[in-house]
Amino acid sequence: MTLVAFDTSTPATVVAVEAGGSVSSLRLDPPPDSHPAHSTQLLGALRGLLDDLGLLWESVDRIGVGVGPGTFTGLRIAAATAEGLRRANAAEVVPVGSLEALSLPARRFWPSRSVCALIDARRGQLFAAGWGPGGDIAFAPRVVGPEEIEDLFEAVPEDWTAVGEVPEGFEDALRSAGVVRPDGKEALNLIDGAALCELALVGGPVSGPLLPEYLREPDARPRAN
């Protein structure tokens, strides 16, 4: 099985290829103060990985796609690119939860801890999901503000470690809820290509359109005139 996986739900463009049981991956972060460049980087980065392995798109059996939650623009680029790729190739498409992918390395690293994955939702909110020590989901992906943090973790009293990005205004709330950060293991705060591949391998393909997990209703205001 040759598998391609990518995630653009956070500012980083993360791409990976798994072939013959080994994973090659690449992560492209935008320079400081720059916008993410998913649209211009994603397909070139994937092509580069495939070329390095001497693989063609037509040999790809499966495409794993990070479906969020995350920035709407990033989610659109990933899902629409996948819609194009699956039409041009015989590959099946598998949605991968971006928070689940983000949490996976930390859950492996600390099998006895509870792990919460966080992605910046802007507007002073976070996308968050939590997993208990056995790997069971403790709380499903949701949007939370700083004022909801305490209740969230109080409901599931465990030793929590939070991975991902903690935007301003959340540090105190997390600390007072007893949630620790993976100090010294900063790589656990990033979505990892191998984790995307692992989840894409076990996930189920979709037959209809691949739809992002927006977790937020659109602002239903017409274009300003």
Added chain:
Amino acid sequence: MSGPLLALETSCDDTCAAVVGPDGRILSNVISSQGIHDAYGGVVPEIASRRHLELVGAVVDDALARAGVGLDAVEGVAVTQGPGLAGALLVGVSAAKGIALSTGLPLYGVDHLQGHVSANFVAPEPFEPPFVALVASGGHTMLAHVRSRRGYELLGQTIDDAAGEAFDKGARMLGLGFPGGPALEKLARDGDPHAFDFPVADRLDGLEFSFSGLKTALLYATRDLGPRGTADRAADLAASYQEAIVTALVSRVAKAVGECGVERVAIGGGVAANGILRERVAGLGMEWHAPEMALCTDNAAMIGVAALELDPLDQGEAAGMEPYTTSRPSA
């Protein structure tokens, strides 16, 4: 090129895909109108973008199926690069890139307004340059001098609302639904186009358009009349309002024809469906053309036909291609 092109267009609220032959004939032209924006009285960008994502794959499949070709028979992929709504454009561009870059097919980034102009070149009966083109829709109002199939010279555009937007807003003020153009035109049939003297922005220099003053004039007129008076005189208001929009458009077409020395006119965009506009353009007494309605409103066939005149992007450029929301950045 000897085989067909697949084209995608997702710049506003219609999810469109088409297959066009190398000779400019349309093999399929699929348009999925979202419709869901009507309740909001305008296009909601985030809703439009999400809907495009739900539809784009199926619309592409449908276009290929109706054309009776598989992707293996396609020789290029064209997509609207801009201008338009950022999130909406991104869906078409990302899907087109996914197809083109994983198959090695040439990718063509097409300007949406060039698409509207190129709708005139659809075979078997193309309307050939030179001509003056008026493109008027809910999103744009543009006057162009078209000397060849490749490109156009922009003569003027709106400095505020688009003509179709003016129809929509006027219709809303008169209590009609969205989109307002057809409803307002229908109501205007029973009215006197000279009952109210609405402004046509004729003090504007050159060939630019402005419809915001007209919108304000209608607002004041309805205010002066009150709800009851507005209801009583709705047909007159609609007819006079329509008259002002059409006069603004056609007077500038006439001026452009004089300035360019080209006695041929093409009209396009959704507003080209307006019967009074057509009458008035015909009244200019010169050769004129409007593509069939499905090619006047947003569609992907026009994008494919426009791409036939373009050079494809190389693979590096294609990978780095991204949408633009306003006018095409100069190379």
